[in-house]
Amino acid sequence: MTDDVSKPQPDALVQLLAASSALEPVQTTGPVQTTGPVQTTGPVQPEGASTNAAANPTAGNAWLGRYSHSLMGVFGTPQRVLVRGNGALVWDADGKEYLDLLGGIAVNALGHAHPFVTSVVASQLATLGHVSNFFTSPTQIALAERLLALCAAPKGSKVFFANSGAEANEAAFKLARAHGKKHSPEGGPARNTIIALEGAFHGRTMGALAMTAKQAYREPFEPMPPGVLHIAFNDIAALQSAVDETVAAVILEPIQGEAGVRPLSAEYLQAARDITRRAGALLILDEVQTGIGRTGEWFAGIPKTGANAGPNASDASDSRAAIGSVDVPDAVTLAKGLGGGFPIGALVTFGAGPSELLSAGQHGTTFGGNPVATAAALATLHVIESTDVLENVRRVGAVLRQGLAATKGVMEVRAFGLLIGFDLDHPIAAEVVRMALDAGFIINSPGPSTIRLAPPLILTEAQANQFLAALPGILAQAAQAAQAAQGATSTKGESS
Numbered sequence: 001m002t003d004d005v006s007k008p009q010p011d012a013l014v015q016l017l018a019a020s021s022a023l024e025p026v027q028t029t030g031p032v033q034t035t036g037p038v039q040t041t042g043p044v045q046p047e048g049a050s051t052n053a054a055a056n057p058t059a060g061n062a063w064l065g066r067y068s069h070s071l072m073g074v075f076g077t078p079q080r081v082l083v084r085g086n087g088a089l090v091w092d093a094d095g096k097e098y099l100d101l102l103g104g105i106a107v108n109a110l111g112h113a114h115p116f117v118t119s120v121v122a123s124q125l126a127t128l129g130h131v132s133n134f135f136t137s138p139t140q141i142a143l144a145e146r147l148l149a150l151c152a153a154p155k156g157s158k159v160f161f162a163n164s165g166a167e168a169n170e171a172a173f174k175l176a177r178a179h180g181k182k183h184s185p186e187g188g189p190a191r192n193t194i195i196a197l198e199g200a201f202h203g204r205t206m207g208a209l210a211m212t213a214k215q216a217y218r219e220p221f222e223p224m225p226p227g228v229l230h231i232a233f234n235d236i237a238a239l240q241s242a243v244d245e246t247v248a249a250v251i252l253e254p255i256q257g258e259a260g261v262r263p264l265s266a267e268y269l270q271a272a273r274d275i276t277r278r279a280g281a282l283l284i285l286d287e288v289q290t291g292i293g294r295t296g297e298w299f300a301g302i303p304k305t306g307a308n309a310g311p312n313a314s315d316a317s318d319s320r321a322a323i324g325s326v327d328v329p330d331a332v333t334l335a336k337g338l339g340g341g342f343p344i345g346a347l348v349t350f351g352a353g354p355s356e357l358l359s360a361g362q363h364g365t366t367f368g369g370n371p372v373a374t375a376a377a378l379a380t381l382h383v384i385e386s387t388d389v390l391e392n393v394r395r396v397g398a399v400l401r402q403g404l405a406a407t408k409g410v411m412e413v414r415a416f417g418l419l420i421g422f423d424l425d426h427p428i429a430a431e432v433v434r435m436a437l438d439a440g441f442i443i444n445s446p447g448p449s450t451i452r453l454a455p456p457l458i459l460t461e462a463q464a465n466q467f468l469a470a471l472p473g474i475l476a477q478a479a480q481a482a483q484a485a486q487g488a489t490s491t492k493g494e495s496s
């Protein structure tokens with residue numbers, strides 16, 4: 001590679017990576033292990049990893065060997081090393097093609113390497129990449145305005161930009177505490193409790209984790225930030241009795257994604273709005289996974305009105321009609337699909353009350369809302385708005401829903417646009433994920449018997465049918481593999 005880094009060099013990345021493979025692996029105290037010590041519930045390392053690594057330094061196994069020496073083990077061993085994507089397809093380091101039915105966990109809304117998003121991001125980065133929040137930029141302001149319009153947010157509503165779902169929820173956590181401080185009764189008990197639901201997933205940072213229900217995620221890091229109470233899922237009576245004048249906020253996912261795509265009922269959402277309003281608590285919707293067109297509507301839990309309405313907003317037959325919505329929440333958190341693959345999160349506050357709770361100096365971020373991230377989101381929203389993406393989500397989602405329901409070995413199907421969970425008749429979800437990968441499909445198991453799909457919103461009907469055609473074979477192979485493995489270490493479903 002030429003050393004002149006002051007000029008554009010189209011092949012520079014390829015050369016940087018090639019140069020890196022020539023580097024000696026970092027020496028640890030013992031001998032270097034090429035296959036890596038990380039224990040995994042994912043696929044077993046194929047045989048001959050070290051031989052491949054020596055023969056071909058760009059092979060998947062060579063990269064995974066290096067991964068195990070340089071990346072923290074929190075994700076286990078990655079399933080594959082991915083090098084390239086196009087639309088709903090990705091390719092691994094060994095040249096194998098996959099249909100990506102997980103979309104980076106509901107992130108790659110427009111698939112991989114979308115030309116419009118790519119060009120907008122590149123031109124913004126080449127113009128002005130980052131400024132601190134001592135300054136603002138046109139893309140930041142335009143995106144905030146766009147989001148408020150899409151949310152049909154009332155006058156006085158505002159946006160705070162973060163970099164991830166967890167960070168958006170951290171902001172929501174602070175919003176709840178600020179609300180509680182401002183609205184605690186004189187001389188009465190402090191209003192500082194946050195109510196979340198059993199099965200909830202709100203992220204992995206400490207505040208977000210405190211609102212996340214899963215013991216295995218929480219317990220190693222206790223004590224949690226105090227004041228979060230988890231109550232039964234979709235149980236109006238439990239909510240009614242939990243929400244009193246000590247409650248600052250209730251946080252809900254309209255559809256619990258990590259818990260296996262489980263919707264709250266329309267009645268529950270409406271009751272949650274009524275109960276929180278009466279008690280003076282905030283109602284916060286976590287739409288990190290369900291927002292930005294995922295369900296075939298812009299948002300899962302906000303009503304389809306005005307700018308928020310999709311092309312067929314009144315079509316009662318769409319699967320989205322099965323869940324309800326909140327007339328106006330007090331806040332909504334967004335992330336995953338918002339940047340079309342570029343990291344960005346947002347907290348939208350509805351109306352002047354919630355929007356004025358956090359004042360200058362009370363919250364902040366270095367990266368949040370930077371020009372490139374907000375340009376990526378503007379581009380993503382523009383493509384969804386100006387093409388038939390939402391309609392496609394409803395149509396292809398229905399194809400998958402019907403096809404899955406007709407597949408032997410599939411029990412319940414919970415499909416909301418292209419956010420789909422389905423249960424298997426046996427706890428073999430981990431094997432199904434593995435066999436699907438071998439067959440060229442990326443899917444996910446949020447539980448031992450549950451599969452989740454969250455493909456790019458641009459998935460075609462033909463691609464959906466490809467998966468449906470392969471699924472019976474994948475399920476049969478997985479059942480065989482599970483039987484063969486009986487007595488061996490039991491595998492568990494992984495979620496993120």
Ligand SMILES: *Cc1c(COP(=O)(O)O)cnc(C)c1O
Pocket residue numbers: 163164165166167169201202203204253257258286287288289290335336
């Ligand atoms: C993924 C997710 C989060 C966390 O988002 P990160 O970007 O991983 O921090 C929070 N809430 C919900 C509902 C999610 O699905």
